[in-house]
Amino acid sequence: MQKKDSLEFEINHLLEAILYQYGYDFRHYARASLERRVLNRLHLADLQHVTELTSKILHDPEYFDLFLKDMSITVTEMFRDPSVFKAIRKSVCSRLRTYSRVNIWHAGCATGEEVYSMAIMLQEEDLLSRTQIYATDFNNHSLTIAKEGIYPAEKMQLFTENYQSAGGQASFADYYQAKYQFAKFKDSLKKHITFANHNLIKDQVFASMHLVMCRNVLIYFDQQLQNQVLGLFQESLVHRGYLVLGDKETLEFSAVDKSFESVDTNARIYRIKTDV
Amino acid sequence: MYSALVIGASAGGLKAITQILAQLPSSYPLPIAIVQHRLADHTQLLVELLNANTELTVVEPYSGQKLQPGFVYIAPGGYHLLIERTQQFSLSVDSPVCYAIPSIDVLFESAAVSYAQQLIGLVLTGANSDGSIGLQRIREYGGLCIVQDPDSAEEASMPKAALKLTKADHTLPLEKIADLLLQLASSGT
Numbered sequence: 299m300q301k302k303d304s305l306e307f308e309i310n311h312l313l314e315a316i317l318y319q320y321g322y323d324f325r326h327y328a329r330a331s332l333e334r335r336v337l338n339r340l341h342l343a344d345l346q347h348v349t350e351l352t353s354k355i356l357h358d359p360e361y362f363d364l365f366l367k368d369m370s371i372t373v374t375e376m377f378r379d380p381s382v383f384k385a386i387r388k389s390v391c392s393r394l395r396t397y398s399r400v401n402i403w404h405a406g407c408a409t410g411e412e413v414y415s416m417a418i419m420l421q422e423e424d425l426l427s428r429t430q431i432y433a434t435d436f437n438n439h440s441l442t443i444a445k446e447g448i449y450p451a452e453k454m455q456l457f458t459e460n461y462q463s464a465g466g467q468a469s470f471a472d473y474y475q476a477k478y479q480f481a482k483f484k485d486s487l488k489k490h491i492t493f494a495n496h497n498l499i500k501d502q503v504f505a506s507m508h509l510v511m512c513r514n515v516l517i518y519f520d521q522q523l524q525n526q527v528l529g530l531f532q533e534s535l536v537h538r539g540y541l542v543l544g545d546k547e548t549l550e551f552s553a554v555d556k557s558f559e560s561v562d563t564n565a566r567i568y569r570i571k572t573d574v
Numbered sequence: 575m576y577s578a579l580v581i582g583a584s585a586g587g588l589k590a591i592t593q594i595l596a597q598l599p600s601s602y603p604l605p606i607a608i609v610q611h612r613l614a615d616h617t618q619l620l621v622e623l624l625n626a627n628t629e630l631t632v633v634e635p636y637s638g639q640k641l642q643p644g645f646v647y648i649a650p651g652g653y654h655l656l657i658e659r660t661q662q663f664s665l666s667v668d669s670p671v672c673y674a675i676p677s678i679d680v681l682f683e684s685a686a687v688s689y690a691q692q693l694i695g696l697v698l699t700g701a702n703s704d705g706s707i708g709l710q711r712i713r714e715y716g717g718l719c720i721v722q723d724p725d726s727a728e729e730a731s732m733p734k735a736a737l738k739l740t741k742a743d744h745t746l747p748l749e750k751i752a753d754l755l756l757q758l759a760s761s762g763t
């Protein structure tokens with residue numbers, strides 16, 4: 299008898315176990331990359347079948363923690379897609395200036411590079427002093443790194459280039475202190491940032507926002523979950539608030555498409571329409 | 575019967591891919607997904623260049639897009655391209671694999687799971703070893719493996735690495751590959 303490929307079944311089973319035990323619902327994550335991560339872990343743990351991993355995760359919270367960590371290993375960088383930051387500078391900052399207090403939410407901030415980029419830009423646009431940035435992720439390991447704001451010095455060359463392409467007006471080195479192999483971003487930036495754990499799948503809106511940045515997170519979700527999370531952003535945004543998505547993400551085909559207008563198609567900048 | 579073709583190429587790949595695509599008619603029945611290693615921001619250029627030299631339609635896929643015949647899908651720079659079991663594309667910014675994002679292994683491994691015996695995998699010229707694990711996975715799932723003859727490749731290490739890990743069904747010089755692809759696509763149902 300030919301053996302059926304049971305991988306899909308085993309992964310479903312793993313995700314059900316995680317939901318049951320820990321309340322994290324990964325059932326609507328895009329499957330292919332999730333599967334890759336699970337198989338990597340299997341390999342590293344020297345296990346044969348996903349069911350063995352399921353048993354470990356179900357009974358050992360530390361193993362689940364490892365799984366969570368696996369689920370959010372990503373690459374991110376400062377001023378990733380510099381043209382997007384340039385576009386925000388141009389189309390969004392002037393609008394933000396009309397408010398006396400500004401709230402910004404980075405949802406899925408990972409290790410924080412994007413958040414410090416935003417703080418730097420706001421400082422140069424004379425907006426930082428009136429702004430509160432909320433930077434959230436569901437991964438505590440990433441948040442710890444984000445809070446420290448310390449990155450390998452070898453990355454500073456790339457970050458500096460990005461900063462300049464993004465329309466940076468000062469000397470990038472002024473924003474951090476270099477020490478040994480590391481660069482530590484300044485407290486004057488951190489003062490305006492609150493890092494916190496927030497799970498987009500189950501946690502609620504926590505403040506009203508003028509701008510929500512959620513880049514390269516939705517690509518990991520299926521359409522249903524994307525709609526749910528986009529609904530959360532819509533709820534969180536003030537009248538005429540802004541939403542910025544990642545380069546390969548769009549509101550087209552989504553449930554909230556009608557509630558937003560496109561401000562800059564290439565940069566994926568959207569804004570809540572007047573008539574909703 | 576085959577339902578999809580995945581191609582991986584690195585150094586020297588642009589020329590090799592162009593040559594193969596030039597020989598496939600617009601009626602070619604298999605959708606084609608390609609990872610070509612390159613610097614991050616040249617996707618648009620690559621798409622235009624390839625489009626100019628083939629009857630097929632070359633595009634950068636968006637996530638959720640279904641694979642369709644007549645189209646060639648080029649993985650965007652800075653993202654991994656994957657194929658879901660539903661035979662739709664998805665994208666990720668997970669860590670580089672073999673220093674590469676997009677990575678050939680990532681595309682091939684997901685495609686193997688999705689298309690199983692209905693998949694053809696092709697590894698072309700390149701100066702690293704990306705694609706070898708992916709090709710192995712395609713073989714495990716019963717797909718067909720083709721590797722460019724290292725002697726005919728501009729850079730031999732990638733095809734060599736693939737051959738070292740997996741016994742290919744066909745090892746051919748570049749100029750014979752398109753003919754085989756045509757033959758495979760039209761052979762029996």
Ligand SMILES: C[S@@+](CC[C@H](N)C(=O)[O-])C[C@H]1O[C@@H](n2cnc3c(N)ncnc32)[C@H](O)[C@@H]1O
Nearest residue numbers: 370372374406408435436437497498499513514
């Ligand atoms: C690719 S990173 C994005 C980093 C940054 N925004 C960028 O574009 O460079 C994706 C992040 O989404 C986070 N994430 C995934 N699912 C999440 C969820 N359900 N709730 C909160 N964050 C989540 C991951 O932990 C990861 O840090």
